[in-house]
Amino acid sequence: MVGLNTADDAGVYRLTEEIALILTVDFFTPIVNDPYLFGQIAAANALSDVYAMGGRPLTALNICCFPVKDMPREVFRDILRGGLDKVHQAGAVLAGGHSVEDPELKYGLSVTGVVHPERLVTNAGLQPGQVLVLTKPLGTGVIATALKAGLASAEAVAESVAMMTALNAPAAEVMAALGVTGATDITGFGLLGHAQEMAAASGLGLVIEARAVPILQQAREMAAMGLVPVGSHANRAYCEKSLILSGTAEPILLDLLSDAQTSGGMLMGLAPADVEPALAMLRERGVAGAVIGRSVAEHPGQVQVSF
Ligand code: CO
Numbered sequence: 208m209v210g211l212n213t214a215d216d217a218g219v220y221r222l223t224e225e226i227a228l229i230l231t232v233d234f235f236t237p238i239v240n241d242p243y244l245f246g247q248i249a250a251a252n253a254l255s256d257v258y259a260m261g262g263r264p265l266t267a268l269n270i271c272c273f274p275v276k277d278m279p280r281e282v283f284r285d286i287l288r289g290g291l292d293k294v295h296q297a298g299a300v301l302a303g304g305h306s307v308e309d310p311e312l313k314y315g316l317s318v319t320g321v322v323h324p325e326r327l328v329t330n331a332g333l334q335p336g337q338v339l340v341l342t343k344p345l346g347t348g349v350i351a352t353a354l355k356a357g358l359a360s361a362e363a364v365a366e367s368v369a370m371m372t373a374l375n376a377p378a379a380e381v382m383a384a385l386g387v388t389g390a391t392d393i394t395g396f397g398l399l400g401h402a403q404e405m406a407a408a409s410g411l412g413l414v415i416e417a418r419a420v421p422i423l424q425q426a427r428e429m430a431a432m433g434l435v436p437v438g439s440h441a442n443r444a445y446c447e448k449s450l451i452l453s454g455t456a457e458p459i460l461l462d463l464l465s466d467a468q469t470s471g472g473m474l475m476g477l478a479p480a481d482v483e484p485a486l487a488m489l490r491e492r493g494v495a496g497a498v499i500g501r502s503v504a505e506h507p508g509q510v511q512v513s514f
């Protein structure tokens with residue numbers, strides 16, 4: 208049902224009239240120092256691609272590339288414990304995994320989920336005239352860069368970690384309840400990169416109100432100091448040709464909108480009448496959703512950022 212064509216979050220294969228399998232894999236190098244938190248973040252990030260398709264995770268497999276000779280065993284044990292805790296929180300089971308010796312530590316999951324074929328959510332499923340809601344603030348990439356440079360406060364890191372370890376399950380529940388058809392989670396290509404993928408896949412234009420996008424306060428401050436990850440600059444350069452800027456563009460804000468996220472929030476398209484119920488349902492689940500723009504028929508495949 209979903210393959211490589213639309214750069215979607217996961218592959219989807221119809222098994223029966225009522226069940227489609229969702230298949231996804233994600234793993235990466237540590238972005239925080241605490242192994243237990245890193246395990247949680249990597250797992251929440253991998254599980255998110257099942258949620259982004261409107262699905263429910265069933266099983267997960269560990270992917271471990273561990274420098275077994277250079278680090279104490281407790282580090283690996285804590286990473287795996289973090290991953291397992293998130294898998295359990297998602298109501299899924301850890302079914303196994305594979306590990307290789309690797310000088311550069313990496314961890315993640317391959318996750319299998321299920322969805323009813325008629326309730327599948329894709330990045331191609333956006334319709335014109337919908338309102339775009341984002342469920343986590345941006346800025347985790349900037350904070351991770353600041354952390355590496357020794358410039359992030361403990362408070363900023365804690366705030367960023369809280370976002371990255373949070374499952375996107377509440378967003379998936381809201382999408383299922385309201386029959387959402389178009390969504391994606393914000394990860395490595397940043398908000399603008401993933402918005403552009405949605406615009407292209409859905410054959411629509413997206414309008415994003417730059418000032419309405421929630422951004423971690425310390426990320427704003429760090430970005431103003433120039434602490435923007437190389438990946439975010441690459442994202443911005445990649446998106447530039449499909450961006451339409453209106454108003455007085457603020458370069459730092461554009462950097463933040465391109466900031467590569469780890470385990471970022473859900474970007475979903477809602478009928479205008481569903482926005483208030485969706486925000487209320489998210490709030491009940493401890494999630495602060497924000498209206499950040501809308502989908503339009505004009506400029507298909509392009510993202511308009513208004514300042
Ligand atoms: Co994704």
Ligand code: CO
Pocket residue numbers: 216232233256394
């Ligand atoms: Co992914």
